Amino acid sequence: MSSAAARPCPIESVLHALHARFAPLRDGRVATYIPELARANPDCFGISLATADGHVYEVGDTRVPFTIQSISKPFVYGLALEDRSRDAVLRRIGVEPTGDAFNEISLEPGTGRPLNPMINAGAITASSLVAGHSLEDRWARILALLSLYAGRALELDETVYRSERDTGHRNRAISHMLRNFEIIERDPEPDLDLYFRQCSIAVTARDLSIIGATLAAGGTNPLTRERVLKSANVDEVLSVMTTCGMYDYAGEWVYRVGLPAKSGVAGGILAVLPGQLALGVFSPPLDARGNSVRGVAVCEALSEELGLHFLNPPRAAVSAVRSRATLQQLGSKRARPEAERAVFALHGGEGVVYQLQGDLSFAGMEAALRRIVREPPAVTRFVLDFNRVSDVDPPSTRLLIALYRGLVDRGCPMGFAGLARHPRLLRALDEARVRETAAPLATFDDLDAAVEWCEELILATHGHAPDADEELPLSKHELLRGVDAEQLDLLASLMERRSFAPRETVVRKGDPADELFLVVRGGLSVVDELADGRPRRLATLSPGVGFGEPSLIEGAVRTASVRADRASACWVLKRATFESLDGAYPTLKIRLLENLVRSATSTFSRLSVEAAAER
Numbered sequence: 011m012s013s014a015a016a017r018p019c020p021i022e023s024v025l026h027a028l029h030a031r032f033a034p035l036r037d038g039r040v041a042t043y044i045p046e047l048a049r050a051n052p053d054c055f056g057i058s059l060a061t062a063d064g065h066v067y068e069v070g071d072t073r074v075p076f077t078i079q080s081i082s083k084p085f086v087y088g089l090a091l092e093d094r095s096r097d098a099v100l101r102r103i104g105v106e107p108t109g110d111a112f113n114e115i116s117l118e119p120g121t122g123r124p125l126n127p128m129i130n131a132g133a134i135t136a137s138s139l140v141a142g143h144s145l146e147d148r149w150a151r152i153l154a155l156l157s158l159y160a161g162r163a164l165e166l167d168e169t170v171y172r173s174e175r176d177t178g179h180r181n182r183a184i185s186h187m188l189r190n191f192e193i194i195e196r197d198p199e200p201d202l203d204l205y206f207r208q209c210s211i212a213v214t215a216r217d218l219s220i221i222g223a224t225l226a227a228g229g230t231n232p233l234t235r236e237r238v239l240k241s242a243n244v245d246e247v248l249s250v251m252t253t254c255g256m257y258d259y260a261g262e263w264v265y266r267v268g269l270p271a272k273s274g275v276a277g278g279i280l281a282v283l284p285g286q287l288a289l290g291v292f293s294p295p296l297d298a299r300g301n302s303v304r305g306v307a308v309c310e311a312l313s314e315e316l317g318l319h320f321l322n323p324p325r326a327a328v329s330a331v332r333s334r335a336t337l338q339q340l341g342s343k344r345a346r347p348e349a350e351r352a353v354f355a356l357h358g359g360e361g362v363v364y365q366l367q368g369d370l371s372f373a374g375m376e377a378a379l380r381r382i383v384r385e386p387p388a389v390t391r392f393v394l395d396f397n398r399v400s401d402v403d404p405p406s407t408r409l410l411i412a413l414y415r416g417l418v419d420r421g422c423p424m425g426f427a428g429l430a431r432h433p434r435l436l437r438a439l440d441e442a443r444v445r446e447t448a449a450p451l452a453t454f455d456d457l458d459a460a461v462e463w464c465e466e467l468i469l470a471t472h473g474h475a476p477d478a479d480e481e482l483p484l485s486k487h488e489l490l491r492g493v494d495a496e497q498l499d500l501l502a503s504l505m506e507r508r509s510f511a512p513r514e515t516v517v518r519k520g521d522p523a524d525e526l527f528l529v530v531r532g533g534l535s536v537v538d539e540l541a542d543g544r545p546r547r548l549a550t551l552s553p554g555v556g557f558g559e560p561s562l563i564e565g566a567v568r569t570a571s572v573r574a575d576r577a578s579a580c581w582v583l584k585r586a587t588f589e590s591l592d593g594a595y596p597t598l599k600i601r602l603l604e605n606l607v608r609s610a611t612s613t614f615s616r617l618s619v620e621a622a623a624e625r
């Protein structure tokens with residue numbers, strides 16, 4: 011046994027304790043009305059819990075096969091919904107709980123519809139609605155479907171099937187009654203046969219938990235990642251399980267356990283906590299209503315112990331708004347000249363950046379929208395970062411689109427970061443844009459690029475629209491502030507002007523560093539490599555800023571590479587030239603040093619704000 015396996019797992023401990031607590035229960039009797047079921051071992055007892063992200067905890071006889079019986083009903087109902095329209099299915103099967111036994115011979119007065127798909131009349135009707143060219147084809151589809159739910163190839167238990175087919179006179183009566191009321195409009199025998207077969211599929215408690223976890227995960231098997239049921243139909247299947255899954259025990263079950271569930275006469279119970287987990291319990295002795303005695307006891311105790319009642323949903327584990335910052339607090343990595351920084355010092359509060367996180371369903375999205383809507387009127391530009399958002403459900407997508415439209419209509423642009431992981435939201439935003447505004451949708455991979463977009467909007471509003479093609483005169487460069495005209499001429503004669511083509515490398519990480527660069531045209535990026543080799547942008551540089559300040563003070567090597575984003579130009583001051591200013595031009599050297607310290611201080615404070623925002 012590995013040391014990891016030896017570590018106590020609290021979830022397994024809970025399951026072990028429940029297994030030990032309920033194994034001695036001797037109440038209930040194994041079903042005998044299908045002769046083959048009477049042979050079940052009453053001591054068999056397994057509990058399996060599968061999470062919506064595909065982890066399975068098992069205790070006891072979780073790999074012992076038994077027949078699925080009525081637990082097949084919600085899944086075949088789901089298949090009927092997918093094969094026919096919801097309305098077509100509703101015309102033939104209602105969704106009202108009966109409070110009757112599973113095999114009650116009852117149809118809705120007037121329409122003749124079975125009252126719900128969990129009682130046998132509704133389940134046989136659901137089987138009759140499964141599409142296919144022939145009985146065998148329809149059977150193959152049902153078996154393949156349940157196999158997809160379970161994540162493995164399931165098989166028919168021939169002996170139980172024959173046993174039920176030969177003795178299921180009551181179900182035969184029900185199917186002919188359905189024929190009589192034209193709910194089934196042909197010979198009902200093949201549909202009845204299909205129903206007997208679906209009930210005789212062999213499963214284990216582990217299978218039940220994975221089948222349930224597929225519903226908990228919205229219709230996608232969390233182990234195989236295969237989509238089994240459209241998410242729109244998951245709600246419908248879980249609804250009928252909630253109201254009718256435990257027959258005449260349904261009301262008490264919801265009260266005591268609070269999980270959509272389905273039981274079967276072979277002793278299985280499947281219960282689902284949407285979004286979180288599913289339970290599969292197997293123990294053959296049944297109570298008077300046909301539900302597994304130990305199964306009911308385990309589900310009730312586990313719901314209590316782990317707080318699983320579905321009407322007691324978890325409050326959002328984390329706040330949907332991870333952070334909110336103005337552009338005064340959180341600037342982009344673009345190193346900007348003094349004049350632009352002055353604009354942000356005054357007007358940076360006009361742009362805000364929201365970093366969102368977690369699952370955005372109603373509660374999370376509402377919290378975020380409320381804060382955005384209540385921003386003061388001075389805030390007119392927004393950036394929403396979705397890089398840490400795991401999911402945005404369709405209703406929340408619609409709410410966000412309404413916010414986006416409302417803001418754009420009022421002249422407040424909104425940019426988005428991290429939408430690549432949310433294609434549905436991206437599509438919806440794109441459609442909203444086409445209808446509402448001609449402006450291109452502002453989407454960016456990383457937050458920094460979105461923040462930079464917002465900064466450019468603020469600069470443009472306040473008369474600082476950058477002109478990348480215009481060359482900045484050296485007299486306006488911030489590293490040469492306070493240098494008089496004569497000294498500027500001297501410096502220009504001592505420096506070298508270099509031009510760079512788009513994407514050209516300006517300096518390379520690891521190269522000797524003995525030159526200071528003063529950017530006067532275009533734009534450059536400081537880039538480093540992540541551990542996996544992908545480039546990471548550390549900063550962007552505009553005309554008016556410099557880089558390589560440390561190389562003037564002490565010769566070293568470049569700690570990152572710099573690349574031209576577009577056609578760019580820099581003036582280059584060599585360390586040896588800078589040092590030679592000592593004797594003849596000491597005031598010039600002091601002025602330059604002052605400017606270098608100012609520039610380094612501003613870089614340092616920007617990095618501190620960034621580091622704080624990352625925490």
Ligand code: DON
Pocket residue numbers: 078079080081112113130174181206209273274275276300301
């Ligand atoms: O219809 C029947 O008799 C069985 N094949 C299925 C019944 C069943 O599992 C009822 N559920 N508790």
